[in-house]
Amino acid sequence: MKKKFNITGTCYPDQHYMMDNQAKLAGVMNMIESGEYFIINRPRQYGKTTTLLTLYEQLKESSDYLPAEMNFQGVDEKWHASDGAFATMFIRLLHQSLKLKDPSLAALLEPLPEIEDMDHLSNRITDLVHATPRKLVLLIDEVDASGNHDPFLRFLGMLRNKYLRRVLPSNYTFHSVVLAGVHDIKSLKLKVRDGNEPQYNSPWNIATDFEVDMSFHPHEIAPMLVDYSAAEDVNIDIPVFAEKLYYFTAGYPFLVSKLCKTLAEKILPQKNERTWTLDDLETAVQLLLRENNTLFDSLIKNLENHPNLYDLSYSIIINGVRVPFDPHEPTISLGRLYGVFKENGTVKIHNRIYEQIL
Numbered sequence: 001m002k003k004k005f006n007i008t009g010t011c012y013p014d015q016h017y018m019m020d021n022q023a024k025l026a027g028v029m030n031m032i033e034s035g036e037y038f039i040i041n042r043p044r045q046y047g048k049t050t051t052l053l054t055l056y057e058q059l060k061e062s063s064d065y066l067p068a069e070m071n072f073q074g075v076d077e078k079w080h081a082s083d084g085a086f087a088t089m090f091i092r093l094l095h096q097s098l099k100l101k102d103p104s105l106a107a108l109l110e111p112l113p114e115i116e117d118m119d120h121l122s123n124r125i126t127d128l129v130h131a132t133p134r135k136l137v138l139l140i141d142e143v144d145a146s147g148n149h150d151p152f153l154r155f156l157g158m159l160r161n162k163y164l165r166r167v168l169p170s171n172y173t174f175h176s177v178v179l180a181g182v183h184d185i186k187s188l189k190l191k192v193r194d195g196n197e198p199q200y201n202s203p204w205n206i207a208t209d210f211e212v213d214m215s216f217h218p219h220e221i222a223p224m225l226v227d228y229s230a231a232e233d234v235n236i237d238i239p240v241f242a243e244k245l246y247y248f249t250a251g252y253p254f255l256v257s258k259l260c261k262t263l264a265e266k267i268l269p270q271k272n273e274r275t276w277t278l279d280d281l282e283t284a285v286q287l288l289l290r291e292n293n294t295l296f297d298s299l300i301k302n303l304e305n306h307p308n309l310y311d312l313s314y315s316i317i318i319n320g321v322r323v324p325f326d327p328h329e330p331t332i333s334l335g336r337l338y339g340v341f342k343e344n345g346t347v348k349i350h351n352r353i354y355e356q357i358l
Contacts, residue, residue, distance in 0.1 A: 003231060005261035007254055011050045017228045019256065020220040021047070025054055027212035032059070032137060032176040036208040037163055039143070039179040039186070043339030044298050045254035046214055048180040052139050055178065059137055060101060065175070066134040068097040073142035086151035087115035091124060098128075105132050118158040125162070126172050135175035144181040156185065157203035164206065183337065215251030218242040228260070234268065235275040244278060248285055250342060250351035254295055259284045289356055296357055302338045303358070309335055316347060317358055323347040 006016040028051065031038055040048050052069065059067035070093040079089035092112055099106035108131055115121050129136055146152035162173035179185065186204045222242040229236045249255035262284040263276055271280075303310040308331045315321040325343045326332055335341035342350045349355045 003227075005228075005257050005264060007045075007258050007261055009049070010053050011047075017224045017231075017257075017260070019216045019253070020223045021051070021054070021216075023220070024051065024212055024214060025058070028055060028178070029058065031208060031210075031212075032065075032178065035175050037159070037177040037204075037206055038208045038210050039181060039184060039204070040210055040212075040214075041181060041184040041337070042214050043182060043337070045295050046339070047253045048214075049141055051214075052141050052178065052180050056139055064135060065137050066098075066102060066105075066132060067137045067139055068094055069139040069141070070094070070097055071141040072145045075145055080146065080149040080151055083117050083151045083154055084115055084120075086146075086149070086155055087118060087121035088113075090121065090155065091115055102132065118154055121155075122158050122162060122171075125174070126170065129172040129174070130169070138174045138177045139180075140178070141180045143179045143185060144183055147181070147183060147185060153203045160203055160206050214253075216246075216253060216256060217251055218246045221245055221251070221256060224260070228264065232264070233274060234264075235273075237276075240278070241276060241281070244281055248281075248352050252339070252351055252353075255288075255351065255353050258288060258293075262287055285353070288353065299338070299340065299354065299357065302340065306331075306334060309338075309340065312347070313340060313349065313358055317349060317355060 001015055003015060003017050011018050028040070032055070040051060042048055056067050056069045059065040070090075075089065079085050091109060095106050095109045095112060098109075105128060108128060109124070113124075115124070143152075159173070159177060162171045163177075165171040166173050186202055186207055218239070219242070222238050225236050225238050225241055228234065229238070245256050245259060248259065259281065263280055266287065267280050267283055268274065268276070303313060312323065312331050312335065316323065323332070323346055325341075325345065325347050327336065327343070332341060332347055335347070336343070339350055340354065341347050349358065
């Protein structure tokens with residue numbers, strides 16, 4: 001199959017030209033091997049799903065680990081109606097994932113039960129862990145889809161409680177849990193009761209901060225260009241183009257792939273020579289800036305929905321105001337969450353494409 005530059009959905013090495021993500025995967029694998037619970041929280045179209053898929057494939061080939069992967073996107077609302085409904089859904093997704101890799105282990109969940117509550121679910125998880133010598137790793141994509149529902153928060157609370165008591169045989173649990181979504185769910189609060197007073201507690205406060213750099217730097221962009229150049233017999237000054245792509249995008253995965261896709265599929269076919277030039281890249285940037293796409297729509301929506309974020313972005317771009325980067329300041333934190341800002345001593349717009357769009 002002929003490869004192409006991909007800007008929609010998951011990237012597959014045999015189908016798509018891909019940047020070098022080995023260092024990022026190694027960083028995530030180190031966290032898994034250490035038994036960490038964490039969330040890959042990055043903006044839209046930042047490679048989260050591709051990262052989870054690649055992790056799943058690596059873990060699947062290991063004799064030490066048994067990965068279970070699932071996706072919460074599009075989950076029917078009925079599964080969020082109660083703790084029992086959510087727990088039942090989780091067991092069904094877990095069974096579906098395990099039966100492809102370890103049918104005998106999955107058979108322990110058959111016939112698929114109706115789970116009464118989180119305590120019941122906790123016991124079923126422990127039973128599974130006792131039944132396999134491998135380390136169970138849970139990978140869940142699109143957790144934002146469930147973030148506003150109390151049963152999901154109580155599910156996280158159950159995993160947290162098991163994590164804190166994981167050395168006890170009665171609470172054996174997943175070796176590592178990896179979630180993926182835009183929001184850092186450590187900020188979500190679940191009401192708990194101590195006596196008669198309502199309190200609020202994070203159900204995911206045991207999670208390790210995710211600090212792996214998911215942006216792609218020039219040396220990680222270059223291998224994708226080498227692959228494309230060789231496969232398509234196109235002349236590219238690899239070091240120069242890798243640096244220039246980073247200059248415009250700050251390594252935002254979607255933007256890098258989009259510019260390359262425009263060069264390969266729109267600009268090159270109109271030329272008499274099979275060469276990428278920097279003028280061609282400038283043309284690709286201008287075409288991108290005039291385009292409507294879901295990433296730009298999301299960027300604009302986030303600013304429109306958060307006036308403080310809009311005002312701060314306006315002050316930086318239009319008025320040239322220099323704002324010290326304080327990751328704990330709510331508006332700055334929100335801007336980084338949505339990929340609007342990056343840290344460079346002061347608050348900066350994430351990339352030059354975004355600067356021009358805004």
